[in-house]
Amino acid sequence: MEIIVADLAQSHGLDMVEQRIQAGDVSLLVNNAGFQTYMPFVDLSIDRAQEEVAVQVTAVMRLSHAALPAMIARGEGAIINVSSLLCFSGSLKSPFMPKRSVYAATKAFITMFSELLAAELQGKGILVQALCPAVVRTEFHDIDGKPVLRPNVPVMEPGDVVNASLAGLRQGDTICIPALEQVGKLSAVGDANRALFDAGRGAELAPRYR
Ligand SMILES: NC(=O)c1ccc[n+]([C@@H]2O[C@H](COP(=O)([O-])OP(=O)(O)OC[C@H]3O[C@@H](n4cnc5c(N)ncnc54)[C@H](OP(=O)(O)O)[C@@H]3O)[C@@H](O)[C@H]2O)c1
Known part of the structure; x- marks a missing residue:
C-alpha cells in the first residue's frame, strides 16, 4: 500500500x-x-x-482528468465521486436542515459532473458514479471532537454506504443513493429536468417577463 499525505485544498498538495x-x-x-x-x-x-x-470541485475535476487517459487506453476503470443527497436539496426549505449553500452547491457540481462524464464515456469500459448518501456515522458531524446530529435523524453506517456504492457500480448506477429503494423517484428527477429543459428553450420571452 502506498500512502500520500496531501492537503487537496492547497495547489502543491493537489x-x-x-x-x-x-x-x-x-x-x-x-x-x-x-x-x-x-x-x-x-x-x-x-x-x-x-x-x-478546491477540495470538492477543483480536486474532483483535476484528479478525474488525471486518471482518465490511462483508463481509456486500457478500456477499463472506475471513478466514484462522493457527493451527497444534499445535492438534490435546493428546493428544500425546512428550517431543520443545515445552512449549506456552498457545501450543497459543490455536491451538485459533483453529481452533474459525474452524470455527464458517465454519458461521455459510455462504451469505453469506464464507470463513473456519484455516490449520494444522506447522513452517515463519521467524523464529518463532529464539532470539537463530538458528534453534533439532530435526534431522530436516520444515520447510516459507513460500511453500508461502501457496499451500496460497489453494488451500484456493478449494476451500472451513475447515481447511487444508498437508502433509495424506489428508483422511480430518481428517474422522475431526470424526467422533470428533461421536461423543464424542453419547456425553457423558446426564442421568445415568456409573457410573464414582458
Ligand atoms: N458523513 C456524512 O453524513 C456524509 C453524507 C454525505 C456525504 N458525505 C461525504 O462523504 C465524504 C467523506 O466524508 P466523511 O463522512 O467520511 O467525513 P470525515 O470522517 O470527516 O472524513 C473526511 C475525509 O476527507 C478528508 N479531507 C478533508 N479535507 C481534506 C483536504 N483539504 N485534503 C485532503 N483530504 C481532506 C479527511 O482527511 P483527514 O482525516 O486527513 O482530515 C477525511 O479523510 C465527504 O466528501 C462528505 O462530503 C458525508
Whole structure:
C-alpha cells in the first residue's frame, strides 16, 4: 500500500496527487475528501469556502482528468465521486436542515459532473458514479471532537454506504443513493429536468417577463 499525505485544498498538495495518478496505474479512483461548512453563507469565512470549492470541485475535476487517459487506453476503470443527497436539496426549505449553500452547491457540481462524464464515456469500459448518501456515522458531524446530529435523524453506517456504492457500480448506477429503494423517484428527477429543459428553450420571452 502506498500512502500520500496531501492537503487537496492547497495547489502543491493537489499537484502531488495529480502527478501520482498521471503515472497511469490507478484502476479505481475514489474522490472522497470533503468537509461541511454548515452555517449561513455570510458567516462562512471566504477562505474556508474557497478551500471547500478546491477540495470538492477543483480536486474532483483535476484528479478525474488525471486518471482518465490511462483508463481509456486500457478500456477499463472506475471513478466514484462522493457527493451527497444534499445535492438534490435546493428546493428544500425546512428550517431543520443545515445552512449549506456552498457545501450543497459543490455536491451538485459533483453529481452533474459525474452524470455527464458517465454519458461521455459510455462504451469505453469506464464507470463513473456519484455516490449520494444522506447522513452517515463519521467524523464529518463532529464539532470539537463530538458528534453534533439532530435526534431522530436516520444515520447510516459507513460500511453500508461502501457496499451500496460497489453494488451500484456493478449494476451500472451513475447515481447511487444508498437508502433509495424506489428508483422511480430518481428517474422522475431526470424526467422533470428533461421536461423543464424542453419547456425553457423558446426564442421568445415568456409573457410573464414582458
Ligand atoms: N458523513 C456524512 O453524513 C456524509 C453524507 C454525505 C456525504 N458525505 C461525504 O462523504 C465524504 C467523506 O466524508 P466523511 O463522512 O467520511 O467525513 P470525515 O470522517 O470527516 O472524513 C473526511 C475525509 O476527507 C478528508 N479531507 C478533508 N479535507 C481534506 C483536504 N483539504 N485534503 C485532503 N483530504 C481532506 C479527511 O482527511 P483527514 O482525516 O486527513 O482530515 C477525511 O479523510 C465527504 O466528501 C462528505 O462530503 C458525508
